[in-house]
Amino acid sequence: MSATNFTTTILVDQSPQEVFKAVTNVRGWWSEEIEGNTAQINDEFDYHYEDIHRCKVKLIEVIPNQKIVWLVENNYFKFTKDETEWTNTRPTFEISEKNGKTELRFTHVGLVPDYECFEICRGAWTNYIGNSLLKLITTGKGEPNATGKPQTENEKKLSEKP
Numbered sequence: 001m002s003a004t005n006f007t008t009t010i011l012v013d014q015s016p017q018e019v020f021k022a023v024t025n026v027r028g029w030w031s032e033e034i035e036g037n038t039a040q041i042n043d044e045f046d047y048h049y050e051d052i053h054r055c056k057v058k059l060i061e062v063i064p065n066q067k068i069v070w071l072v073e074n075n076y077f078k079f080t081k082d083e084t085e086w087t088n089t090r091p092t093f094e095i096s097e098k099n100g101k102t103e104l105r106f107t108h109v110g111l112v113p114d115y116e117c118f119e120i121c122r123g124a125w126t127n128y129i130g131n132s133l134l135k136l137i138t139t140g141k142g143e144p145n146a147t148g149k150p151q152t153e154n155e156k157k158l159s160e161k162p
Helices: 016-024 118-139 153-160
Strands: 006-012 044-049 053-063 067-077 090-098 101-109
Touching (some): 016 118, 118 153
Antiparallel strands (some): 006 101, 067 090, 090 101
């Protein structure tokens, strides 16, 4: 069993405050169909992408301009044998200053290579953090998904399946 959590890092010229604001604007970079609040401690929101992926997330740690930790309370994947694979995992956003720039380190604690969804999820998080969230931070406009608006190749493939 491997215990390596998925991690990716981006480095930007914007301030930690700007990065924090973008991360908490989940509709602006992950999905336009987020329901609920996404910025304060104990906020809860529902994510869904068509009938392929749904989850309920609670913000369990929020340190302004430094750290945000989500707890995936419930999860459903249409494409895995264990439809609940993300349940009780912790997507974590850590913001710090590095040599005059701001580093955002995203670690999905509990998303490990042993998960059936790992490759699909790695590709999705790589896109949503390294492309969509990066664009939201640097240009003010991200590339979130929505019904009929797949953003990754796997979302496109999974959307086409009967």
